[in-house]
Every structure is written in C-alpha cells, then in structure tokens.
Amino acid sequence: MQMSLSPNKLEILEALLLHDKPVKPMQVSKEMGKEFPSVMMHILGLTKMGYATPAEKGYYIITKEGKKFLGIPEVSRDVARTLLVGKLHEQAFHFYLDIGKPLDIKAYNLQTFNSQLKRVQLESVDFHMKRGDFEAWFRGIGDIELAKKTAVLKRLTLDGENLRKKLQIITVNRCIALAKIAGYTVVTK
Structure with a gap:
C-alpha cells in the first residue's frame, strides 16, 4: 500500500529528485524558499518512509522507492x-x-x-x-x-x-x- 504525502513533503521529495547527487537540506531550503527547520523535518520524515536516505554526513538523496512513489519507472x-x-x-x-x-x-x-x-x-x-x-x-x-x-x-x-x-x-x-x-x-x- 502506497502512503500519501502532505503537499510540503511531496514538494521536498520532488526537489530531491532534481539533484542527482546527495544534497544538503539547507540547499533544498534555499532553492525552495522555505524555512530550514521545516525542510529538515520533512526530509527526516521522508527518510523514515524510505523515500530519501542519508548519503553522507549532512547530505540526503532520493531513493528508488521515492522515485517509484513519484511515478518514475526503472529504465531498461x-x-x-x-x-x-x-x-x-x-x-x-x-x-x-x-x-x-x-x-x-x-x-x-x-x-x-x-x-x-x-x-x-x-x-x-x-x-x-x-x-x-x-x-x-x-x-x-x-x-x-x-x-x-x-x-x-x-x-x-x-x-x-x-x-x-x-x-x-x-x-x-x-x-x-x-x-x-x-x-x-x-x-x-
């Protein structure tokens, strides 16, 4: 069963999609024009859901599950x-x-x-x-x-x-x- 996301979490997941490399939440916050604490909270929530993952200290990246949630199929x-x-x-x-x-x-x-x-x-x-x-x-x-x-x-x-x-x-x-x-x-x- 697929979970639903709040509009803010969905927007942040889509912002992570734009980055093909791990990104700092502060950068996502700046690009989106949203407050850092809120963005960080949503990224942690996305991580708990399996849609994002910490790649290295302080950096996060979208997962295959996150892409799948957004309707993106794997490519042969x-x-x-x-x-x-x-x-x-x-x-x-x-x-x-x-x-x-x-x-x-x-x-x-x-x-x-x-x-x-x-x-x-x-x-x-x-x-x-x-x-x-x-x-x-x-x-x-x-x-x-x-x-x-x-x-x-x-x-x-x-x-x-x-x-x-x-x-x-x-x-x-x-x-x-x-x-x-x-x-x-x-x-x-």
Missing part, C-alpha cells in the same frame, strides 16, 4: 540506449523561437538535445519551458524521470541563462545515469 538497458543515441526522427524535438517561428534546430535523442540546448537562443529555451514542451517531449520519447524533473524545474520559474544552465545540468546528469544503465563507459571531466 535497451530503453536507456534508445534515449541516449537512438535515431528518434519521427519524434524529434523541433526548437522554435515562438509560435510560427521555427529555428531549423532539431534533437533526435537526449545527447543531441543537450548539444542543441547549448546553442539555441535563450528565448527558445524560455518559450518551450513555459509551454511545457520539453516535459512533453521527454515523456513522449519514454523518459518519465527527465519529464518529471523538467516539470519540477518549470515550477522554479527560472528563465534565460539560469534556466538553460539548470536544464543542462539535469540533462547531462540524466545522460550519465542512462549511460551507466546502458552499459556504456562514462567519462566525466
């Missing part, structure tokens, strides 16, 4: 490979500046998405984030976890270069996680 090796390097031509992401203003920049998988994200105009990133296009595309190609992270990111109401950087971080981290699942060698700088 084949799906991970398709998301990373598959040629998803029929499902390509087409970047626009605005409605009716295509940029002739496309992404066919998560790796090409990440490289295109670096070069596309900031107005395009803002346009697609506000509309929920990134989230919809990630969900459409089968990456529920990245779709969920993007939805959480959207609620932070970032824009411009701050939005692009945060989206790049979650996309790169997701590519690294998928590469490990796919059995690829991962080299990080």
Whole structure:
C-alpha cells in the first residue's frame, strides 16, 4: 500500500529528485524558499518512509522507492540506449523561437538535445519551458524521470541563462545515469 504525502513533503521529495547527487537540506531550503527547520523535518520524515536516505554526513538523496512513489519507472538497458543515441526522427524535438517561428534546430535523442540546448537562443529555451514542451517531449520519447524533473524545474520559474544552465545540468546528469544503465563507459571531466 502506497502512503500519501502532505503537499510540503511531496514538494521536498520532488526537489530531491532534481539533484542527482546527495544534497544538503539547507540547499533544498534555499532553492525552495522555505524555512530550514521545516525542510529538515520533512526530509527526516521522508527518510523514515524510505523515500530519501542519508548519503553522507549532512547530505540526503532520493531513493528508488521515492522515485517509484513519484511515478518514475526503472529504465531498461535497451530503453536507456534508445534515449541516449537512438535515431528518434519521427519524434524529434523541433526548437522554435515562438509560435510560427521555427529555428531549423532539431534533437533526435537526449545527447543531441543537450548539444542543441547549448546553442539555441535563450528565448527558445524560455518559450518551450513555459509551454511545457520539453516535459512533453521527454515523456513522449519514454523518459518519465527527465519529464518529471523538467516539470519540477518549470515550477522554479527560472528563465534565460539560469534556466538553460539548470536544464543542462539535469540533462547531462540524466545522460550519465542512462549511460551507466546502458552499459556504456562514462567519462566525466
């Protein structure tokens, strides 16, 4: 039987999802604009429920159970490979500046998405984030976890270069996680 969470606990669990590495509760508190004692109390509650776990002294991370609670399925090796390097031509992401203003920049998988994200105009990133296009595309190609992270990111109401950087971080981290699942060698700088 799945437990229910208060809106605050759910919001904090989603904030932990954005971090692919252990994070200090104080950082979560700052990012969310919530009081530290409240955030810490909810993280401890999530830990007791098995949805978060202490990774090292003072740091916490979401667990597989926490991801499962958020509706995020585990990804198979084949799906991970398709998301990373598959040629998803029929499902390509087409970047626009605005409605009716295509940029002739496309992404066919998560790796090409990440490289295109670096070069596309900031107005395009803002346009697609506000509309929920990134989230919809990630969900459409089968990456529920990245779709969920993007939805959480959207609620932070970032824009411009701050939005692009945060989206790049979650996309790169997701590519690294998928590469490990796919059995690829991962080299990080």
